[in-house]
Amino acid sequence: xxxxxxxxxxxxxxxxxxxxxxxxxxxxxxxxDKLTYAGSKENINQISEERFEFxxxxxxxxxxxxxxxxxxxxxxxxxFAAESHGDRSIDGPRVFIDTNIIGTFNLLQASRANISxxxxxxxxxxxxxxxxxxxxxxxxxxDEKSSxxxxxxxSA
Numbered sequence: 001x002x003x004x005x006x007x008x009x010x011x012x013x014x015x016x017x018x019x020x021x022x023x024x025x026x027x028x029x030x031x032x033d034k035l036t037y038a039g040s041k042e043n044i045n046q047i048s049e050e051r052f053e054f055x056x057x058x059x060x061x062x063x064x065x066x067x068x069x070x071x072x073x074x075x076x077x078x079x080f081a082a083e084s085h086g087d088r089s090i091d092g093p094r095v096f097i098d099t100n101i102i103g104t105f106n107l108l109q110a111s112r113a114n115i116s117x118x119x120x121x122x123x124x125x126x127x128x129x130x131x132x133x134x135x136x137x138x139x140x141x142x143d144e145k146s147s148x149x150x151x152x153x154x155s156a
Contacts, residue, residue, distance in 0.1 A: 017080065068110075
């Protein structure tokens with residue numbers, strides 16, 4: 001069984017990913033979620049509690065992350081936790097910087113510090129927003145060659 005950390009696992013996208021993940025017998029998700037406006041434990045209520053572990057916590061808490069990495073010896077991280085709703089970032093960018101930048105940095109540091117035995121197979125998947133590419137423009141789509149052109153603290 002592979003232990004994987006799923007950040008933001010009580011949000012809409014994260015909780016649906018957890019449901020998909022547990023349909024594969026070889027994964028055991030450990031969900032960390034701060035349970036803010038974007039996450040609700042109700043999103044994972046229909047999943048048997050034997051199939052996952054839930055930790056209410058903040059990815060900005062370095063010590064919590066280090067403790068989780070030591071306890072579970074993760075095979076990977078699926079990072080969905082983020083402040084969202086770009087317009088909110090203009091009125092109050094600090095929380096976006098804390099969670100989306102510092103929190104992600106903390107996850108990367110905890111990963112780096114704890115994957116020495118499994119470094120060839122460890123995966124860190126960071127789910128982001130299409131807003132990092134800016135406005136859609138005349139082409140009507142983005143692809144892997146599109147340049148980043150963020151327009152708000154959220155997308156930056």
